[in-house]
Amino acid sequence: MNISLRTPILSSLDKFLQLIDELFDYEALPQKAEQTMVAVKQLLSNPALGQAWFIEVEQHGIKHIAGHIIVSYSFSLEHGGKIGLIDQFYLKANWRQHGIGTELLPQLETLVVQDGVKALSLEVNIGNAGARNFYEKHGFTPRRQFCMMTKNLTESPVAATIAS
Numbered sequence: 001m002n003i004s005l006r007t008p009i010l011s012s013l014d015k016f017l018q019l020i021d022e023l024f025d026y027e028a029l030p031q032k033a034e035q036t037m038v039a040v041k042q043l044l045s046n047p048a049l050g051q052a053w054f055i056e057v058e059q060h061g062i063k064h065i066a067g068h069i070i071v072s073y074s075f076s077l078e079h080g081g082k083i084g085l086i087d088q089f090y091l092k093a094n095w096r097q098h099g100i101g102t103e104l105l106p107q108l109e110t111l112v113v114q115d116g117v118k119a120l121s122l123e124v125n126i127g128n129a130g131a132r133n134f135y136e137k138h139g140f141t142p143r144r145q146f147c148m149m150t151k152n153l154t155e156s157p158v159a160a161t162i163a164s
Helices: 010-027 033-045 100-114 129-137
Strands: 002-006 050-059 062-076 081-091 119-122
Touching: 002 100, 010 033, 010 050, 010 062, 010 081, 033 050, 050 081, 050 100, 062 100, 081 100, 100 119
Parallel strands: 081 119
Antiparallel strands: 002 050, 050 062, 062 081
16 A cells, blocks of 8 residues: 655645535534535635645555645744644545555655754644554653633624725
């Protein structure tokens, strides 16, 4: 079994969005399809925002898309520069527990280091002990003194003023 990461192109957008839908369903996350599509197009057309990959598994000469990974970029003084956030790491159910994640994480780390990333972060559901153990086994450490918090923002309409 050969496992690799392949960058999606805009012509494969439908397949990529389908995988994202599967992840949202699996995690029972709310999703706005139009918002997701716009965000994915932004990511694929602007590498400064991050990177996205199909997880491709070649088995018996046949290539399968087993899932996807999305890493978004930010900047951290604490870590000395560009950091990556594993925003999504999804494997279809029939590809889980086959060592794919174990083989992929070093590939992922190599790719983002080549892009100047100094540290990788991720979110794991607090109740998902299997995922937490997996990531800890691969060198990720929980930051128990921290609580990740999110506030969704919306654009406010700007009042037009005309000066004469």
